Amino acid sequence: MTSPLVFGAMFLALLVLLLSGMPLAFVLASLAMFFTVTLWGGQALLISLLQVVNSMTSDVLLAIPLYVLMASVLQRSGIIESLYEAMELWFHRLPGGLAAGTVAICTLMAAMTGIVGAAVAAMGILALPSMLRRGYDRRLALGSICAGGTLGILIPPSVITIVYAATAQISVGKMFAAGIVPGLILAGLYMGYAVLLSTLRPERAPRSEGPPPPMLDRLRALRSLILPTLIIVGVLGSIYGGIATPTEAAAVGVVGAMLSAGVQRQLTFANLRGAAFDTLRVTTMIMWITVGAQAFVSIFTGTGGGDFLLEFIQDLEVNRWLVLLAMIGVLVLLGLFLDEIGIILLCVPVFLPVIEAYDFDALWFGVLFLITAQMAYITPPFGYTLFYLKGVLPPEIGMETVYRAIIPFLLLQAAALALFMIFPEIVTWLPDKLAQSVRS
DSSP, rough: OOOOHHHHHHHHHHHHHHHHHHOOOHHHHHHHHHHHHHHHGGGGHHHHHHEEEEEEEEETTTTTHHHHHHHHHHHHHHHHHHHHHHHHHHHTTTTTTHHHHHHHHHHHHHHOOOOOOHHHHHHHHHHHHHEEEHOOOHHHHHHHHHHHHGGGGGGSSSSHHHHHHHHHTTTHHOOOOOOHHHHHHHHHHHHHHHHHHHOOOOGGSSOOOOOOOOHHHHHHHOOOOOOOHHIIIIIIHHTTTSOHHHHHHHHHHHHHHHHHHHHHHHOOOHHHHHHHHHHHHHHHHHHHHHHHHHHHHHHHHTTTHHHHHHHHHHHHOOOOOHHHHHHHHHHHHHHSSSSSHHHHHHHHHHHHHHHHTTOHHHHHHHHHHHHHHHHHOOOOOTTTHHHHHHTTTTTTOOOHHHHHHOOOOOOOOHHHHHHHHOOOOHHHHHHHHHHHHHHO
Protein backbone atom coordinates (compact mmCIF):
# COMPACT_ATOMS: atom_id res chain seq x y z
CA MET A 1 0.00 0.00 0.00
CA THR A 2 1.25 3.51 -0.78
CA SER A 3 1.46 6.19 1.89
CA PRO A 4 -1.70 8.05 0.78
CA LEU A 5 -3.68 4.82 0.92
CA VAL A 6 -2.30 3.89 4.34
CA PHE A 7 -2.96 7.44 5.56
CA GLY A 8 -6.56 7.30 4.39
CA ALA A 9 -7.20 3.76 5.60
CA MET A 10 -5.79 4.38 9.08
CA PHE A 11 -7.73 7.55 9.76
CA LEU A 12 -10.95 6.25 8.22
CA ALA A 13 -10.74 3.20 10.46
CA LEU A 14 -9.92 5.45 13.44
CA LEU A 15 -12.96 7.63 12.76
CA VAL A 16 -15.33 4.67 12.34
CA LEU A 17 -14.21 2.96 15.54
CA LEU A 18 -14.34 6.17 17.58
CA LEU A 19 -17.87 6.85 16.38
CA SER A 20 -18.79 3.30 17.43
CA GLY A 21 -18.14 4.28 21.04
CA MET A 22 -15.08 2.10 21.70
CA PRO A 23 -12.62 3.47 24.28
CA LEU A 24 -9.78 5.41 22.67
CA ALA A 25 -7.00 3.24 24.13
CA PHE A 26 -8.48 0.05 22.68
CA VAL A 27 -9.18 1.72 19.32
CA LEU A 28 -5.57 2.85 18.95
CA ALA A 29 -4.03 -0.41 20.15
CA SER A 30 -6.23 -2.63 17.96
CA LEU A 31 -5.61 -0.53 14.84
CA ALA A 32 -1.87 -0.50 15.50
CA MET A 33 -1.81 -4.29 15.80
CA PHE A 34 -3.99 -4.78 12.72
CA PHE A 35 -1.93 -2.55 10.43
CA THR A 36 1.36 -3.88 11.81
CA VAL A 37 0.44 -7.48 11.05
CA THR A 38 -1.14 -6.57 7.69
CA LEU A 39 1.80 -4.53 6.42
CA TRP A 40 4.83 -6.21 7.98
CA GLY A 41 3.76 -9.50 9.52
CA GLY A 42 3.40 -10.77 13.08
CA GLN A 43 7.09 -10.45 13.95
CA ALA A 44 6.82 -6.67 13.61
CA LEU A 45 4.67 -6.61 16.77
CA LEU A 46 7.99 -6.47 18.60
CA ILE A 47 7.93 -2.74 17.76
CA SER A 48 4.76 -2.31 19.80
CA LEU A 49 6.31 -4.21 22.70
CA LEU A 50 9.33 -1.89 22.65
CA GLN A 51 6.95 1.10 22.67
CA VAL A 52 5.30 -0.24 25.82
CA VAL A 53 8.64 -0.75 27.57
CA ASN A 54 9.79 2.74 26.56
CA SER A 55 6.62 4.31 27.97
CA MET A 56 6.78 2.37 31.23
CA THR A 57 10.39 3.46 31.85
CA SER A 58 10.02 7.15 30.95
CA ASP A 59 11.30 9.49 33.65
CA VAL A 60 9.07 12.29 32.36
CA LEU A 61 5.87 10.24 32.50
CA LEU A 62 6.77 9.12 36.03
CA ALA A 63 5.80 12.62 37.16
CA ILE A 64 2.15 12.03 36.18
CA PRO A 65 1.10 9.65 39.01
CA LEU A 66 2.95 11.85 41.51
CA TYR A 67 1.13 15.02 40.46
CA VAL A 68 -2.21 13.17 40.38
CA LEU A 69 -1.57 11.84 43.89
CA MET A 70 -0.67 15.34 45.09
CA ALA A 71 -3.89 16.73 43.62
CA SER A 72 -6.03 13.99 45.11
CA VAL A 73 -4.55 14.40 48.60
CA LEU A 74 -5.02 18.20 48.44
CA GLN A 75 -8.61 17.77 47.31
CA ARG A 76 -9.31 15.83 50.52
CA SER A 77 -7.21 18.01 52.84
CA GLY A 78 -9.72 20.80 53.53
CA ILE A 79 -7.44 23.51 52.11
CA ILE A 80 -9.94 24.43 49.40
CA GLU A 81 -12.69 25.11 51.94
CA SER A 82 -10.36 27.35 53.94
CA LEU A 83 -9.39 29.27 50.81
CA TYR A 84 -13.02 29.86 49.91
CA GLU A 85 -13.84 31.19 53.38
CA ALA A 86 -10.94 33.64 53.12
CA MET A 87 -12.04 34.71 49.65
CA GLU A 88 -15.56 35.49 50.87
CA LEU A 89 -14.18 37.77 53.56
CA TRP A 90 -11.91 39.72 51.19
CA PHE A 91 -13.97 39.88 47.98
CA HIS A 92 -17.52 40.30 49.23
CA ARG A 93 -17.68 44.11 48.70
CA LEU A 94 -16.13 44.05 45.21
CA PRO A 95 -18.62 44.16 42.29
CA GLY A 96 -18.85 40.56 41.15
CA GLY A 97 -16.43 39.74 43.95
CA LEU A 98 -17.56 36.18 44.54
CA ALA A 99 -17.26 35.33 40.84
CA ALA A 100 -13.84 37.01 40.59
CA GLY A 101 -12.74 35.35 43.83
CA THR A 102 -13.87 31.97 42.53
CA VAL A 103 -11.58 32.42 39.51
CA ALA A 104 -8.75 33.43 41.85
CA ILE A 105 -9.19 30.24 43.88
CA CYS A 106 -9.32 28.18 40.68
CA THR A 107 -5.99 29.79 39.73
CA LEU A 108 -4.45 28.78 43.05
CA MET A 109 -5.87 25.27 42.71
CA ALA A 110 -4.41 25.06 39.20
CA ALA A 111 -0.99 25.96 40.59
CA MET A 112 -1.36 23.35 43.33
CA THR A 113 -2.97 20.43 41.49
CA GLY A 114 -3.05 20.97 37.71
CA ILE A 115 -6.25 18.90 37.41
CA VAL A 116 -9.44 20.41 35.96
CA GLY A 117 -12.07 18.17 37.50
CA ALA A 118 -10.96 18.90 41.07
CA ALA A 119 -11.41 22.69 40.72
CA VAL A 120 -14.74 22.52 38.88
CA ALA A 121 -16.31 20.03 41.27
CA ALA A 122 -15.04 21.80 44.39
CA MET A 123 -16.19 25.26 43.27
CA GLY A 124 -19.51 23.82 42.08
CA ILE A 125 -20.09 22.55 45.61
CA LEU A 126 -18.68 25.54 47.54
CA ALA A 127 -19.00 28.67 45.39
CA LEU A 128 -22.16 28.10 43.37
CA PRO A 129 -24.62 27.85 46.32
CA SER A 130 -23.03 30.90 47.92
CA MET A 131 -23.34 33.00 44.73
CA LEU A 132 -26.92 31.89 44.04
CA ARG A 133 -27.91 32.58 47.65
CA ARG A 134 -26.68 36.16 47.27
CA GLY A 135 -28.62 36.77 44.06
CA TYR A 136 -25.87 36.28 41.47
CA ASP A 137 -26.98 35.65 37.92
CA ARG A 138 -26.79 31.93 37.21
CA ARG A 139 -24.87 32.39 33.98
CA LEU A 140 -22.17 34.53 35.59
CA ALA A 141 -21.78 32.05 38.44
CA LEU A 142 -21.67 28.96 36.22
CA GLY A 143 -19.40 30.54 33.61
CA SER A 144 -16.82 31.70 36.14
CA ILE A 145 -16.60 28.20 37.65
CA CYS A 146 -16.32 26.44 34.28
CA ALA A 147 -13.75 28.84 32.81
CA GLY A 148 -11.74 29.16 36.01
CA GLY A 149 -11.61 25.39 36.37
CA THR A 150 -9.95 24.95 32.97
CA LEU A 151 -6.90 26.98 34.10
CA GLY A 152 -5.51 23.71 35.45
CA ILE A 153 -4.74 22.74 31.84
CA LEU A 154 -2.37 25.68 31.33
CA ILE A 155 -0.98 26.79 34.68
CA PRO A 156 1.77 24.47 36.01
CA PRO A 157 2.07 21.85 37.30
CA SER A 158 -0.27 20.53 34.61
CA VAL A 159 -0.44 16.84 33.77
CA ILE A 160 -1.45 17.69 30.21
CA THR A 161 1.62 19.91 29.86
CA ILE A 162 3.82 17.00 30.91
CA VAL A 163 2.24 14.74 28.28
CA TYR A 164 2.74 17.39 25.59
CA ALA A 165 6.37 17.97 26.58
CA ALA A 166 7.10 14.24 26.60
CA THR A 167 5.45 13.77 23.21
CA ALA A 168 7.12 16.81 21.63
CA GLN A 169 10.43 15.95 23.33
CA ILE A 170 10.94 19.41 24.79
CA SER A 171 11.76 20.48 28.34
CA VAL A 172 8.96 20.07 30.87
CA GLY A 173 10.40 22.97 32.87
CA LYS A 174 10.25 25.27 29.83
CA MET A 175 6.68 24.20 29.09
CA PHE A 176 5.73 24.90 32.70
CA ALA A 177 7.30 28.37 32.47
CA ALA A 178 5.61 29.08 29.14
CA GLY A 179 2.17 28.45 30.63
CA ILE A 180 2.47 30.81 33.62
CA VAL A 181 2.00 34.23 31.97
CA PRO A 182 -0.76 33.13 29.54
CA GLY A 183 -2.55 31.39 32.40
CA LEU A 184 -2.46 34.51 34.58
CA ILE A 185 -3.63 36.65 31.65
CA LEU A 186 -6.60 34.34 31.10
CA ALA A 187 -7.43 34.42 34.83
CA GLY A 188 -7.24 38.24 34.72
CA LEU A 189 -9.60 38.34 31.73
CA TYR A 190 -12.16 36.16 33.53
CA MET A 191 -11.95 38.23 36.71
CA GLY A 192 -12.06 41.51 34.77
CA TYR A 193 -15.15 40.37 32.89
CA ALA A 194 -16.94 39.47 36.14
CA VAL A 195 -16.11 42.82 37.74
CA LEU A 196 -16.95 44.87 34.62
CA LEU A 197 -20.27 43.09 34.03
CA SER A 198 -21.24 43.49 37.68
CA THR A 199 -20.33 47.18 37.60
CA LEU A 200 -22.35 47.87 34.46
CA ARG A 201 -25.27 45.66 35.48
CA PRO A 202 -25.37 45.50 39.29
CA GLU A 203 -28.46 43.29 39.26
CA ARG A 204 -26.35 40.46 37.84
CA ALA A 205 -24.21 40.33 41.00
CA PRO A 206 -25.65 42.21 44.00
CA ARG A 207 -23.12 43.43 46.53
CA SER A 208 -23.23 42.11 50.08
CA GLU A 209 -25.13 44.35 52.46
CA GLY A 210 -24.14 45.24 55.96
CA PRO A 211 -20.81 46.27 57.45
CA PRO A 212 -17.61 44.65 56.17
CA PRO A 213 -16.07 41.90 58.29
CA PRO A 214 -13.59 43.10 60.90
CA MET A 215 -10.07 43.54 59.58
CA LEU A 216 -8.73 41.16 62.24
CA ASP A 217 -10.95 38.36 60.89
CA ARG A 218 -9.79 39.03 57.35
CA LEU A 219 -6.15 38.99 58.37
CA ARG A 220 -6.63 35.73 60.24
CA ALA A 221 -8.23 34.23 57.14
CA LEU A 222 -5.02 34.86 55.22
CA ARG A 223 -3.47 31.99 57.15
CA SER A 224 -5.21 29.70 54.66
CA LEU A 225 -2.80 30.96 51.98
CA ILE A 226 0.30 29.75 53.80
CA LEU A 227 0.08 26.06 52.93
CA PRO A 228 -0.88 26.56 49.24
CA THR A 229 1.94 29.10 48.85
CA LEU A 230 4.47 26.72 50.35
CA ILE A 231 3.36 23.91 48.03
CA ILE A 232 3.52 26.12 44.93
CA VAL A 233 6.93 27.50 45.89
CA GLY A 234 8.18 24.03 46.78
CA VAL A 235 7.15 22.51 43.44
CA LEU A 236 7.82 25.32 40.98
CA GLY A 237 10.62 26.93 42.96
CA SER A 238 12.58 23.69 43.09
CA ILE A 239 12.28 23.33 39.31
CA TYR A 240 13.23 26.88 38.33
CA GLY A 241 15.85 27.11 41.02
CA GLY A 242 17.64 24.16 39.45
CA ILE A 243 17.27 22.10 42.62
CA ALA A 244 15.03 19.37 41.20
CA THR A 245 13.74 18.00 37.93
CA PRO A 246 9.97 18.20 37.29
CA THR A 247 9.66 14.55 38.36
CA GLU A 248 11.57 15.14 41.60
CA ALA A 249 9.53 18.30 42.20
CA ALA A 250 6.37 16.20 41.91
CA ALA A 251 7.64 14.11 44.82
CA VAL A 252 8.19 17.34 46.76
CA GLY A 253 4.58 18.26 46.01
CA VAL A 254 3.31 14.92 47.32
CA VAL A 255 5.19 15.41 50.60
CA GLY A 256 3.83 18.97 50.85
CA ALA A 257 0.28 17.77 50.17
CA MET A 258 0.51 15.13 52.89
CA LEU A 259 1.95 17.61 55.39
CA SER A 260 -0.88 20.01 54.54
CA ALA A 261 -3.45 17.27 55.04
CA GLY A 262 -1.81 16.47 58.37
CA VAL A 263 -2.00 20.10 59.49
CA GLN A 264 -5.69 20.12 58.51
CA ARG A 265 -6.16 16.81 60.40
CA GLN A 266 -7.28 15.08 57.22
CA LEU A 267 -4.35 12.69 56.80
CA THR A 268 -6.49 9.62 57.46
CA PHE A 269 -6.31 6.09 56.10
CA ALA A 270 -9.62 6.56 54.26
CA ASN A 271 -8.40 9.72 52.52
CA LEU A 272 -5.07 8.15 51.58
CA ARG A 273 -6.81 5.06 50.22
CA GLY A 274 -9.18 7.20 48.16
CA ALA A 275 -6.28 9.26 46.82
CA ALA A 276 -4.36 6.10 45.93
CA PHE A 277 -7.30 4.65 43.99
CA ASP A 278 -7.83 7.96 42.17
CA THR A 279 -4.16 7.99 41.19
CA LEU A 280 -4.30 4.40 39.97
CA ARG A 281 -7.41 5.05 37.87
CA VAL A 282 -6.18 8.25 36.23
CA THR A 283 -2.62 7.03 35.65
CA THR A 284 -3.80 3.73 34.15
CA MET A 285 -6.07 5.56 31.74
CA ILE A 286 -3.27 7.90 30.62
CA MET A 287 -0.73 5.11 30.22
CA TRP A 288 -3.04 2.88 28.16
CA ILE A 289 -3.82 5.77 25.83
CA THR A 290 -0.09 6.60 25.64
CA VAL A 291 0.87 3.07 24.68
CA GLY A 292 -1.89 2.77 22.07
CA ALA A 293 -1.19 6.18 20.57
CA GLN A 294 2.56 5.62 20.35
CA ALA A 295 2.03 2.30 18.56
CA PHE A 296 -0.50 3.87 16.20
CA VAL A 297 1.70 6.86 15.36
CA SER A 298 4.79 4.69 14.89
CA ILE A 299 2.94 2.67 12.24
CA PHE A 300 1.73 5.87 10.61
CA THR A 301 5.19 7.42 10.43
CA GLY A 302 6.84 4.12 9.53
CA THR A 303 4.74 3.85 6.39
CA GLY A 304 5.64 7.39 5.33
CA GLY A 305 2.37 8.96 6.38
CA GLY A 306 4.08 11.88 8.11
CA ASP A 307 6.22 12.67 5.07
CA PHE A 308 3.19 12.44 2.80
CA LEU A 309 1.20 14.88 4.97
CA LEU A 310 4.09 17.36 5.16
CA GLU A 311 4.65 17.27 1.39
CA PHE A 312 0.93 17.64 0.74
CA ILE A 313 0.69 20.77 2.92
CA GLN A 314 3.83 22.32 1.42
CA ASP A 315 2.55 21.68 -2.12
CA LEU A 316 -0.55 23.73 -1.33
CA GLU A 317 1.65 26.86 -1.21
CA VAL A 318 -0.60 28.67 1.26
CA ASN A 319 0.41 31.17 3.90
CA ARG A 320 1.92 29.49 6.96
CA TRP A 321 -0.54 31.25 9.26
CA LEU A 322 -3.44 29.67 7.39
CA VAL A 323 -1.83 26.29 7.95
CA LEU A 324 -1.50 27.09 11.69
CA LEU A 325 -5.15 28.19 11.89
CA ALA A 326 -6.23 25.01 10.12
CA MET A 327 -4.32 22.88 12.65
CA ILE A 328 -5.84 24.79 15.57
CA GLY A 329 -9.28 24.29 14.02
CA VAL A 330 -8.63 20.56 13.81
CA LEU A 331 -7.56 20.51 17.47
CA VAL A 332 -10.69 22.35 18.61
CA LEU A 333 -12.88 20.02 16.54
CA LEU A 334 -11.22 16.89 17.92
CA GLY A 335 -11.63 18.32 21.41
CA LEU A 336 -15.39 17.99 21.04
CA PHE A 337 -15.05 14.21 20.84
CA LEU A 338 -11.72 13.14 22.35
CA ASP A 339 -9.95 13.87 25.63
CA GLU A 340 -6.92 16.12 25.46
CA ILE A 341 -4.41 13.34 26.27
CA GLY A 342 -5.52 11.37 23.22
CA ILE A 343 -5.39 14.47 21.03
CA ILE A 344 -1.83 15.24 22.12
CA LEU A 345 -0.60 11.73 21.49
CA LEU A 346 -2.33 11.52 18.12
CA CYS A 347 -1.78 15.00 16.69
CA VAL A 348 1.47 16.31 18.12
CA PRO A 349 3.75 13.75 16.36
CA VAL A 350 1.93 14.52 13.10
CA PHE A 351 1.76 18.31 13.50
CA LEU A 352 5.24 19.00 14.89
CA PRO A 353 7.10 18.35 11.61
CA VAL A 354 4.73 20.84 9.96
CA ILE A 355 5.33 23.37 12.75
CA GLU A 356 9.10 23.02 12.38
CA ALA A 357 8.93 23.15 8.56
CA TYR A 358 7.13 26.50 8.74
CA ASP A 359 9.62 27.82 11.34
CA PHE A 360 7.17 28.05 14.25
CA ASP A 361 8.32 27.53 17.85
CA ALA A 362 7.24 24.15 19.27
CA LEU A 363 7.12 25.65 22.78
CA TRP A 364 4.84 28.46 21.63
CA PHE A 365 2.66 26.03 19.68
CA GLY A 366 2.36 23.93 22.83
CA VAL A 367 0.77 26.82 24.71
CA LEU A 368 -1.60 27.46 21.80
CA PHE A 369 -2.50 23.78 21.91
CA LEU A 370 -3.22 23.93 25.64
CA ILE A 371 -5.51 26.92 25.14
CA THR A 372 -7.41 25.08 22.41
CA ALA A 373 -7.78 22.23 24.91
CA GLN A 374 -9.28 24.73 27.36
CA MET A 375 -11.68 25.90 24.68
CA ALA A 376 -12.67 22.33 23.88
CA TYR A 377 -13.30 21.68 27.57
CA ILE A 378 -16.00 24.35 27.71
CA THR A 379 -17.38 24.17 24.16
CA PRO A 380 -21.00 22.94 23.98
CA PRO A 381 -22.39 20.38 23.65
CA PHE A 382 -19.70 17.88 24.73
CA GLY A 383 -17.13 19.89 26.72
CA TYR A 384 -15.90 17.82 29.66
CA THR A 385 -16.05 20.71 32.13
CA LEU A 386 -19.72 21.28 31.41
CA PHE A 387 -20.50 17.75 32.52
CA TYR A 388 -18.17 17.95 35.53
CA LEU A 389 -20.24 20.92 36.68
CA LYS A 390 -23.57 19.32 35.78
CA GLY A 391 -22.81 16.54 38.24
CA VAL A 392 -22.97 18.97 41.20
CA LEU A 393 -25.72 21.33 39.98
CA PRO A 394 -29.09 21.60 41.71
CA PRO A 395 -31.91 19.90 39.74
CA GLU A 396 -33.54 23.18 38.68
CA ILE A 397 -30.50 24.25 36.61
CA GLY A 398 -30.40 22.51 33.23
CA MET A 399 -27.65 22.09 30.67
CA GLU A 400 -29.11 24.84 28.46
CA THR A 401 -28.28 27.36 31.17
CA VAL A 402 -24.74 25.99 31.42
CA TYR A 403 -24.31 26.24 27.63
CA ARG A 404 -25.43 29.87 27.57
CA ALA A 405 -23.29 30.72 30.60
CA ILE A 406 -20.04 29.65 28.99
CA ILE A 407 -20.30 31.64 25.73
CA PRO A 408 -18.72 34.93 27.02
CA PHE A 409 -15.82 33.02 28.56
CA LEU A 410 -15.32 31.00 25.39
CA LEU A 411 -15.03 34.28 23.48
CA LEU A 412 -12.46 35.51 26.01
CA GLN A 413 -10.41 32.36 25.44
CA ALA A 414 -10.57 32.87 21.67
CA ALA A 415 -9.42 36.48 22.12
CA ALA A 416 -6.51 35.35 24.30
CA LEU A 417 -5.55 32.71 21.73
CA ALA A 418 -5.45 35.39 19.03
CA LEU A 419 -3.38 37.65 21.31
CA PHE A 420 -0.75 34.96 21.92
CA MET A 421 -0.62 34.13 18.21
CA ILE A 422 -0.02 37.77 17.26
CA PHE A 423 2.47 38.38 20.10
CA PRO A 424 4.35 35.10 20.67
CA GLU A 425 6.83 36.85 22.95
CA ILE A 426 4.14 36.87 25.65
CA VAL A 427 4.53 33.09 25.75
CA THR A 428 8.27 32.82 25.23
CA TRP A 429 9.43 35.72 27.45
CA LEU A 430 9.48 33.89 30.79
CA PRO A 431 11.11 30.65 29.52
CA ASP A 432 13.79 32.74 27.79
CA LYS A 433 14.43 34.79 30.95
CA LEU A 434 14.72 31.66 33.08
CA ALA A 435 17.06 30.04 30.56
CA GLN A 436 19.27 33.16 30.58
CA SER A 437 19.40 33.20 34.38
CA VAL A 438 20.41 29.52 34.45
CA ARG A 439 23.20 30.10 31.91
CA SER A 440 24.52 33.12 33.81
